[in-house]
Amino acid sequence: MGEFRINIRLIKRGHSGIVVLILFTILGCESYSQSTRHRSLDSAFNYIYEYRLKTAEKFIAERYNQYPSDPAWSMMMVNLSWAYLVSGFMEDEHWNQTFDQYLDRTEKIIAETKFTNNEHHFLYMLGKAFKTRKELLLENYLSAVTELNSCIHLVSKSFGKEDLYFPFHLTSGLYYYFMQKAYEDYILMRPYLMFYPDGDKEIGVDYLEQCVRSEDLFLRNEAQYFLMRIYFDLEEQYEKSLQYANSLVRDYPNNVVFRYFLYQSLTKLNRTEEADEQLNRLKHSISLNPELTPSQKSYIMHEFEIN
Numbered sequence: 001m002g003e004f005r006i007n008i009r010l011i012k013r014g015h016s017g018i019v020v021l022i023l024f025t026i027l028g029c030e031s032y033s034q035s036t037r038h039r040s041l042d043s044a045f046n047y048i049y050e051y052r053l054k055t056a057e058k059f060i061a062e063r064y065n066q067y068p069s070d071p072a073w074s075m076m077m078v079n080l081s082w083a084y085l086v087s088g089f090m091e092d093e094h095w096n097q098t099f100d101q102y103l104d105r106t107e108k109i110i111a112e113t114k115f116t117n118n119e120h121h122f123l124y125m126l127g128k129a130f131k132t133r134k135e136l137l138l139e140n141y142l143s144a145v146t147e148l149n150s151c152i153h154l155v156s157k158s159f160g161k162e163d164l165y166f167p168f169h170l171t172s173g174l175y176y177y178f179m180q181k182a183y184e185d186y187i188l189m190r191p192y193l194m195f196y197p198d199g200d201k202e203i204g205v206d207y208l209e210q211c212v213r214s215e216d217l218f219l220r221n222e223a224q225y226f227l228m229r230i231y232f233d234l235e236e237q238y239e240k241s242l243q244y245a246n247s248l249v250r251d252y253p254n255n256v257v258f259r260y261f262l263y264q265s266l267t268k269l270n271r272t273e274e275a276d277e278q279l280n281r282l283k284h285s286i287s288l289n290p291e292l293t294p295s296q297k298s299y300i301m302h303e304f305e306i307n
Contacts, residue, residue, distance in 0.1 A: 118165035
């Protein structure tokens with residue numbers, strides 16, 4: 001659900017805060033039958049990627065009620081809540097409470113099992129990352145720094161375990177890339193960054209590219225999303241951002257964020273006719289989606305500055 005990991009306003013602006021805001025945004029899924037569980041989690045992600053939020057809500061709630069002790073499903077409720085929050089419901093009491101409730105539930109389940117497997121470690125990192133992003137969006141910077149420190153600590157403890165639990169390639173890859181990028185771009189942060197493991201952009205991109213080649217739906221989509229954002233926002237290599245945007249839109253034609261970056265990449269490359277076509281398709285993806293409320297449609301159109 002990478003498209004929901006950062007506020008739409010920050011997506012539109014290509015905000016430099018992306019280094020922090022999208023540093024971590026991961027969910028690993030390994031177990032009623034592993035294959036059944038995996039397929040169900042993939043289905044939930046697909047509904048969210050396609051902006052079918054009402055369908056996702058019903059599907060996830062049913063699975064959570066069946067398996068309340070499985071932290072992956074309580075975390076999926078957090079993912080869904082986040083999707084609503086950043087698509088026009090940031091001030092909504094229900095979705096804020098739902099976000100907090102299921103995040104607390106996930107952390108409690110994992111704490112009770114004492115981090116007995118790598119997936120729990122992975123999910124706990126996700127919880128800290130979600131808390132960081134929410135505090136940043138609310139401009140509660142002191143709380144955000146506290147949560148970010150916890151998140152980085154958890155990620156650093158997973159270094160060297162990537163071959164034991166493949167999803168760690170995603171978290172490590174994001175860390176390595178963005179930590180070096182932050183060091184290069186923010187001189188005033190360098191004394192602070194010295195307290196953390198060094199970054200390495202080359203290793204980071206390599207790990208993300210390995211995830212792109214994965215058969216795991218979530219890892220593949222998230223890695224493509226982050227590489228698209230890296231090449232668009234930070235490296236300004238628009239042919240490469242276009243490559244990942246095309247791949248994501250091909251799989252999820254109704255995802256407005258993926259299509260927005262396809263449109264923007266074409267615009268940057270001065271491919272005007274193709275860009276105009278994608279802009280029209282973007283408008284249709286928003287206006288014709290029966291599972292977005294009128295207020296959500298208005299919010300997204302406003303944030304993307306679409307007339």
